[in-house]
Amino acid sequence: MKYQHREDTLTITDLVYFDLARSCECGQAFRWHRYENGFLGIVSGRAALLTQEKDTLTVFPCQKADIPFWFNYLDLERDYSRIERGIFEHPKMCSCVCGSCGIHVFRQDPFETLISFIISANNNVKRIMGTIEKLCILAGDPIETPFGIQYTFPTPAKLAECSEDKLRECGTGYRAPYIQKTAELIRDGFPLEALRDMPLAQARKEITRLPGVGPKVADCILLYSLGHDDAFPLDVWMKRVMRTMFFNGTEPPKSELEQVISGLGAEAGIIQQYLFHYARSMKIEG
DNA sequence: AACCAGGTGCGGT
DNA sequence: ACCGCACATGGT
Numbered sequence: 001m002k003y004q005h006r007e008d009t010l011t012i013t014d015l016v017y018f019d020l021a022r023s024c025e026c027g028q029a030f031r032w033h034r035y036e037n038g039f040l041g042i043v044s045g046r047a048a049l050l051t052q053e054k055d056t057l058t059v060f061p062c063q064k065a066d067i068p069f070w071f072n073y074l075d076l077e078r079d080y081s082r083i084e085r086g087i088f089e090h091p092k093m094c095s096c097v098c099g100s101c102g103i104h105v106f107r108q109d110p111f112e113t114l115i116s117f118i119i120s121a122n123n124n125v126k127r128i129m130g131t132i133e134k135l136c137i138l139a140g141d142p143i144e145t146p147f148g149i150q151y152t153f154p155t156p157a158k159l160a161e162c163s164e165d166k167l168r169e170c171g172t173g174y175r176a177p178y179i180q181k182t183a184e185l186i187r188d189g190f191p192l193e194a195l196r197d198m199p200l201a202q203a204r205k206e207i208t209r210l211p212g213v214g215p216k217v218a219d220c221i222l223l224y225s226l227g228h229d230d231a232f233p234l235d236v237w238m239k240r241v242m243r244t245m246f247f248n249g250t251e252p253p254k255s256e257l258e259q260v261i262s263g264l265g266a267e268a269g270i271i272q273q274y275l276f277h278y279a280r281s282m283k284i285e286g
Numbered sequence: 287a288a289c290c291a292g293g294t295g296c297g298g299t
Numbered sequence: 300a301c302c303g304c305a306c307a308t309g310g311t
Binding site for chain 1: 289290292293294295
């Protein structure tokens with residue numbers, strides 16, 4: 001993998017295991033939109049258009065100082081070929097890798113991920129994206145970009161100031177009080193970043209104190225934004241695919257399911273992303 | 287018109 | 300520890 005930077009454009013070549021469209025559309029992030037022949041997103045205060053042409057990825061605009069940011073966000077340093085080979089060689093998971101290869105787990109902003117996945121509960125991706133967009137217009141900062149005015153994700157302080165009614169107008173529904181209270185707790189010093197350095201079990205216990213954050217949402221936040229690669233979000237799709245792949249289609253005891261998951265190792269969460277994509281694309285039935 | 291969508295909080299056993 | 304239910308909202 002090589003890269004060059006000139007005139008506000010970052011070009012990364014010799015990509016092997018990266019599929020931009022799959023990574024943007026697999027349900028891990030909600031602010032990437034198809035735009036021209038790429039994806040436009042606003043991430044941690046930056047707007048960028050990502051375009052992939054075979055093994056070449058371009059990021060525009062990209063300041064020189066932002067090169068490390070994008071390498072980290074796109075998780076380009078991780079050896080996904082090793083992970084994909086591991087899945088392919090696994091007797092029970094091998095069938096899922098072909099249609100899912102190239103997915104990278106993005107390393108996102110913790111607060112944005114927290115609020116986004118509170119909204120995701122009992123909701124669908126299209127509506128989640130619309131609601132988040134409205135929240136950004138309501139309480140985010142407008143920024144000038146080559147693609148016109150765009151809005152950043154609100155800070156904890158700005159979001160905490162919003163009334164429940166205003167939040168409801170964005171389509172958050174019954175989650176409005178959760179969002180407002182959680183934003184308040186973060187603003188008032190809840191140490192999100194400290195969860196990076198805790199053991200997974202402890203980080204789960206801490207973050208589920210926030211209203212609207214149960215076990216599933218907790219693992220999404222820990223995996224997508226706080227470096228816990230072994231966090232394993234268990235939603236309806238994952239339960240289905242685990243059932244069919246590991247338990248002959250029958251409902252497993254919770255302890256056995258947990259055993260299988262811990263057997264997937266330190267990067268279970270990355271594997272989860274492949275299984276999730278497989279389950280959704282195949283519409284595995286319950 | 288019910289039912290679903292990357293579940294959670296709550297009050298009962 | 301486990302179970303069933305209500306919960307906004309927009310799309311089939």
